Amino acid sequence: MGEVSEVNGPIVTIRQPGVRNGDQVRIGELGLIGEVIHIRSDDALVQVYESTESLQPGEQVTGLGHPLRVELGPGMLGQIFDGVQRPLDKIMHMSGEHISRGLELSALDRDKSWHFVPHESLVVGTRFEGGEILGTVQETETIEHRILAPPDCRGEIIEHAPEGDYTIEEIVARVRGESGSIQNLKMYHHWPVRQPRPYRARAGASLPLITGQRILDTFFPMLKGGKAAVPGPFGAGKTIVQQQIARWANADIVLYVGCGERGNELVEILQTFPQLTDPRSGRSLMERTFLVANTSNMPVVAREASIYVGVTMAEYYRDQGYDVVMVADSTSRWAEALREVAGRLGQMPVEEGYPAYLASRLAAFYERAGNVDTLAGGNGSVSLIGAVSPPGGDFSEPVTSHTKEIIRTFWALSKPLADARHYPAVSWLESFTDYAERAAIWWADEVSPDWALRRQQALTLLTEADELERIVNLVGPEALSASQRWVLESSGLIKEAVLQQSALDAIDSYCSPQKQFRLLDLVLSYHLDGTELISLGVPVESLTELPYGGELRRLKSAVSNDDLQPLDDFASRVRESFDTMRTEYSVNQGNKS
Amino acid sequence: MSQLEYRRVDSIHGALMFMKNVAGIGLGDRVMIRDKDGRRRNGQVIRTSGDLVMVQVFEGTENLDLENTWVRFLDEPFEISLSPDMLGRIFNGIGEPRDDRPPIISSVRRNVNGAPVNPAARAYPREFIQTGISTIDGLNSLVRGQKLPVFSGSGLPHNRLAAQIVRQARLPGDSTNFVIVFAAMGVSYSDARFFEKEFESSGVLRNVVMFTNLANDPPMERLILPRTALTAAEYLAYDLDRHVLVVITDMTNYAEALREVATEKGDVPSRKGYPGYLYSDLAEIYERAGRLRDRHGSITMIPILSMPSDDITHPIPDLSGYITEGQIVLSRELHSKSVYPPVNVPPSLSRLMKDGIGKDDTREDHPRVASQLYASYTRALEARNLASIIGAEELSSRDRRYLEFADRFETDFVRQGEDQERNIIETLDLAWELLSLLPPSALSRVTDEDLHKYHSWEESD
Numbered sequence A: 001m002g003e004v005s006e007v008n009g010p011i012v013t014i015r016q017p018g019v020r021n022g023d024q025v026r027i028g029e030l031g032l033i034g035e036v037i038h039i040r041s042d043d044a045l046v047q048v049y050e051s052t053e054s055l056q057p058g059e060q061v062t063g064l065g066h067p068l069r070v071e072l073g074p075g076m077l078g079q080i081f082d083g084v085q086r087p088l089d090k091i092m093h094m095s096g097e098h099i100s101r102g103l104e105l106s107a108l109d110r111d112k113s114w115h116f117v118p119h120e121s122l123v124v125g126t127r128f129e130g131g132e133i134l135g136t137v138q139e140t141e142t143i144e145h146r147i148l149a150p151p152d153c154r155g156e157i158i159e160h161a162p163e164g165d166y167t168i169e170e171i172v173a174r175v176r177g178e179s180g181s182i183q184n185l186k187m188y189h190h191w192p193v194r195q196p197r198p199y200r201a202r203a204g205a206s207l208p209l210i211t212g213q214r215i216l217d218t219f220f221p222m223l224k225g226g227k228a229a230v231p232g233p234f235g236a237g238k239t240i241v242q243q244q245i246a247r248w249a250n251a252d253i254v255l256y257v258g259c260g261e262r263g264n265e266l267v268e269i270l271q272t273f274p275q276l277t278d279p280r281s282g283r284s285l286m287e288r289t290f291l292v293a294n295t296s297n298m299p300v301v302a303r304e305a306s307i308y309v310g311v312t313m314a315e316y317y318r319d320q321g322y323d324v325v326m327v328a329d330s331t332s333r334w335a336e337a338l339r340e341v342a343g344r345l346g347q348m349p350v351e352e353g354y355p356a357y358l359a360s361r362l363a364a365f366y367e368r369a370g371n372v373d374t375l376a377g378g379n380g381s382v383s384l385i386g387a388v389s390p391p392g393g394d395f396s397e398p399v400t401s402h403t404k405e406i407i408r409t410f411w412a413l414s415k416p417l418a419d420a421r422h423y424p425a426v427s428w429l430e431s432f433t434d435y436a437e438r439a440a441i442w443w444a445d446e447v448s449p450d451w452a453l454r455r456q457q458a459l460t461l462l463t464e465a466d467e468l469e470r471i472v473n474l475v476g477p478e479a480l481s482a483s484q485r486w487v488l489e490s491s492g493l494i495k496e497a498v499l500q501q502s503a504l505d506a507i508d509s510y511c512s513p514q515k516q517f518r519l520l521d522l523v524l525s526y527h528l529d530g531t532e533l534i535s536l537g538v539p540v541e542s543l544t545e546l547p548y549g550g551e552l553r554r555l556k557s558a559v560s561n562d563d564l565q566p567l568d569d570f571a572s573r574v575r576e577s578f579d580t581m582r583t584e585y586s587v588n589q590g591n592k593s
Numbered sequence B: 001m002s003q004l005e006y007r008r009v010d011s012i013h014g015a016l017m018f019m020k021n022v023a024g025i026g027l028g029d030r031v032m033i034r035d036k037d038g039r040r041r042n043g044q045v046i047r048t049s050g051d052l053v054m055v056q057v058f059e060g061t062e063n064l065d066l067e068n069t070w071v072r073f074l075d076e077p078f079e080i081s082l083s084p085d086m087l088g089r090i091f092n093g094i095g096e097p098r099d100d101r102p103p104i105i106s107s108v109r110r111n112v113n114g115a116p117v118n119p120a121a122r123a124y125p126r127e128f129i130q131t132g133i134s135t136i137d138g139l140n141s142l143v144r145g146q147k148l149p150v151f152s153g154s155g156l157p158h159n160r161l162a163a164q165i166v167r168q169a170r171l172p173g174d175s176t177n178f179v180i181v182f183a184a185m186g187v188s189y190s191d192a193r194f195f196e197k198e199f200e201s202s203g204v205l206r207n208v209v210m211f212t213n214l215a216n217d218p219p220m221e222r223l224i225l226p227r228t229a230l231t232a233a234e235y236l237a238y239d240l241d242r243h244v245l246v247v248i249t250d251m252t253n254y255a256e257a258l259r260e261v262a263t264e265k266g267d268v269p270s271r272k273g274y275p276g277y278l279y280s281d282l283a284e285i286y287e288r289a290g291r292l293r294d295r296h297g298s299i300t301m302i303p304i305l306s307m308p309s310d311d312i313t314h315p316i317p318d319l320s321g322y323i324t325e326g327q328i329v330l331s332r333e334l335h336s337k338s339v340y341p342p343v344n345v346p347p348s349l350s351r352l353m354k355d356g357i358g359k360d361d362t363r364e365d366h367p368r369v370a371s372q373l374y375a376s377y378t379r380a381l382e383a384r385n386l387a388s389i390i391g392a393e394e395l396s397s398r399d400r401r402y403l404e405f406a407d408r409f410e411t412d413f414v415r416q417g418e419d420q421e422r423n424i425i426e427t428l429d430l431a432w433e434l435l436s437l438l439p440p441s442a443l444s445r446v447t448d449e450d451l452h453k454y455h456s457w458e459e460s461d
Helices: A088-095 A214-219 A238-248 A263-275 A300-319 A331-344 A358-366 A398-406 A415-419 A436-446 A451-475 A482-499 A513-535 A540-544 A548-558 A565-592 B134-139 B158-168 B189-201 B219-223 B225-239 B251-265 B278-286 B315-323 B332-336 B366-390 B397-414 B424-435 B448-454
Strands: A002-008 A011-015 A023-027 A032-039 A044-048 A060-067 A069-072 A113-118 A133-138 A144-148 A155-160 A164-167 A173-176 A182-185 A189-192 A227-231 A253-259 A289-294 A323-329 A349-351 A370-373 A379-388 B011-013 B016-020 B029-034 B040-049 B052-057 B070-077 B079-081 B109-111 B150-152 B179-187 B208-214 B243-249 B290-292 B298-306 B326-329
Touching: A002 A060, A011 A023, A023 A044, A044 A300, A060 A189, A069 A300, A214 A451, A214 A482, A214 A513, A227 A238, A227 A398, A238 A253, A238 A263, A238 A323, A238 A379, A253 A263, A253 A300, A253 A331, A263 A289, A289 A300, A300 A323, A300 A331, A300 A358, A300 A379, A331 A349, A331 A358, A331 A379, A331 A398, A331 B278, A358 A379, A358 A398, A379 A398, A436 A451, A436 A513, A451 A482, A451 A513, A451 B366, A482 A513, A482 A540, A482 A548, A513 A540, A513 A548, A513 A565, A548 A565, B016 B251, B029 B052, B040 B251, B052 B219, B079 B225, B109 B225, B134 B366, B134 B397, B134 B424, B150 B158, B150 B315, B158 B189, B158 B243, B158 B298, B179 B189, B179 B219, B179 B225, B179 B251, B189 B208, B208 B225, B219 B225, B219 B251, B225 B243, B225 B278, B225 B298, B251 B278, B251 B298, B251 B315, B278 B298, B278 B315, B298 B315, B315 B326, B366 B397, B366 B424, B397 B424, B424 B448
Parallel strands: A227 A379, A253 A289, A253 A323, A323 A379, B150 B298, B150 B326, B179 B208, B179 B243, B243 B298
Antiparallel strands: A002 A011, A002 B040, A011 A044, A023 A032, A023 A060, A032 A044, A069 A189, A113 A133, A113 A164, A133 A144, A155 A173, A173 A182, A370 A379, B011 B016, B016 B052, B029 B040, B029 B070, B040 B052, B079 B109, B290 B298
16 A cells, blocks of 8 residues: 655656556556556656546555556457557446546456357366467357467366356366466456567568558558558548558458547447448458557557557467457557656657657567467467658658668658548658568469569659659650650559549459459550550550540449459450551551651 | 645746645646735646645736735636526636626536547537538538638638638538637737627627637636637537537647746657647647537537648647648638638648538539549649749640639639638539539549539530
């Protein structure tokens, strides 16, 4: 038992001998939750996850004897949790529309029973290692939840429950440890959030994360188990890009962490996802999705915790052998929470008020992404995608620049593109990926051996066109040669027919890898054939006047993923008409010579 | 506790007052201060420990001395009384009447800080509000429960635009009017008077609650004023089931007051001297807009903020833009071409537009027309840019069309009278009239059916 000695915003000084750094405490009459972050000789500093309004010096403090931790077990999917894993819908039942303070709520439902099927390896008398599968329950129609033993338990199975319905508080197995002590295993266990969950080995990422977004999948691919950042000024469409990933990514589980962002954006997910169907399973998207929400008006310190709470839950599903995508929107708000606490502690600010440990904290967080061989003997991955909100859209600010050095895929959003309503406003000049070569192997096997070539051609064409546009802006279009004008025309086609993709268009919102490649292939063939015609003397105007450009621009929302035949038809129509022109001009040239 | 009155103040600097050896004071508690002339002031505890309490004084600390200042800690947070009688009244930042009429007496008292809304309790805003202004309705539609700020600059007609929105905003086919909560911080007397007159002449005064802090009123009061105003708005919306339109002006003055106190407290500055918590602080205000699932009323918010030196990357507009659901940006260039309202279309945005428009809400072509106007106008600005380099005569015939489109877009679509109310159908028809200046092949954001139905293209010229 200790007591409060000072209240300074979310930082509370307590006098409590024997408290450990990192311990959870409950403060005052209301029982506000906090975490010890600093210990001095006779007092300790606590960051409080709830508003400290009306808290007085002298109020009592109780240590809980454990660090910030989460409950891991069935019943997380489809839920929305706050930054310290309290279920927000239950909070609503308890305290109404506004969140009251000091609520004590467990993350998982204690009353719900689950149909437990023991795993075949669960045999009395055999040895058992931490992280192995005890059994399974069907968490949602699509996701089988594999009940894992706590990673730190090992010993001999002395008893286990038969198949049947149990609540998570009922014991499903008993293990005798090496020292002879007996451990009762339930369908859930706790894990401290700041400690990465263990795995057997890193497996290295190799499969692309398909999001159905052409600019991402085809131009700047990301791998399952990879780490990516989406930086962009406000209004550049960060939220839509992230929501599109959360919707369509070919992952088993999607976790969306709304960290310091708008309340309405989370509501939108909560209301639209149940109605959307997963393109692969055909089931509601909400069955594989869950959320952690610390909206911008919720207490700042819990924002810092929410990222760790999220990634620990993601690792737990990874350990069951699933591919998990965690979208964190936005890591800048998380960094700002760090900055606020550091400022209140009087720590020396380095860049723009951020503490010196910003870069190492960011790196440690992203390091929790990865494709791993799990303790249970399977393979799972956590892919981390972090939004960054640079002040003034300035990518040289500390959070963006540090993040850029850590991540492997950088989807840079551009304000000028967004202003022209070119969505997704991912800039082809500023974005980069280190995963293109790995991804190319999959694309060559599954879609087309030409993928890497086409991708490179398109990027080259876009870069060349940007160069030419600068010239046009200086001296006007007359200075360009015919083939250069054709390059500009074709780059416009790539932008409008391939890169632009409307999240609101029923057909184009998700684009299958096959369709992605076919559209790009069509545009590039059109460009190359056109270039050839121009070299034969065909004037650019007679090409731009053809109706094909307009048609190409509309193909993405006219042709569905299921039937790509119209693309072939279009290609053969273009070929015919180009052939005619070619013959005509070859003859003309022949006559001249 | 509330009985005890302390007489000794330990030190005073800026708007802060420090008290020693007062025990058991809660953070955020309300403080009453009497100076040597018996004049009352209001304060709030912003830091507390066993031996030192820091109090922020809303009316400022001028004329306070250390010896003859009586301080009473009320052991309660900052609350205001709420009742339907607030309508038609004018208050200051802490909810005291400014109109020489009696204070509000009511058993309903609420903490001005509110408590964060549970995201799970929110309803997604999706009801289209018609403001009668083409650039808003057509391109950046406002929906009920949205927070859509106006990013302006000094000398630009943001007040006239806000007043026009207040006058004209309505749900198509719905006769119930908005109740207006008007919060003014650090505005000039003439600006405050302008709004008062506007409300009077349009006959809505009885449906307005005004909270004003003028340019010469104590700046610290600006820290609590928007919270007081929003507490009133929440009462009107969720207790009285009204649809509330909150106009807050000018958020820049609010942020400056915040910076002043932060500097005095010794907080670590981040950008331009503003404290690192400016984002969270602004969010506490903006996020109080919205709709709740089980309540009938709603809070729609139109904050006005002037961008220092028209710089949209300045921390105040920048952080606001990350919190609000879009922004209407005003342009000095259009203003000097005497285009009213001078809405700068490319950087303006409404994030909630997509769910409030279309077939059942406005018209089926609306989303595509908006997207097309944006695309064509940006393209047209490029053509204009090119023309300024090489001369309009050198442009291709297509670029010359775009040039004409840009001019007509600004003079016919963006510009409209202060009393001119265009309904959404008129706005969309006008949009098609302009798009008909361009050939169908240049319009890739609309469908063939749209073109067939609305586009009138003559190959002649």
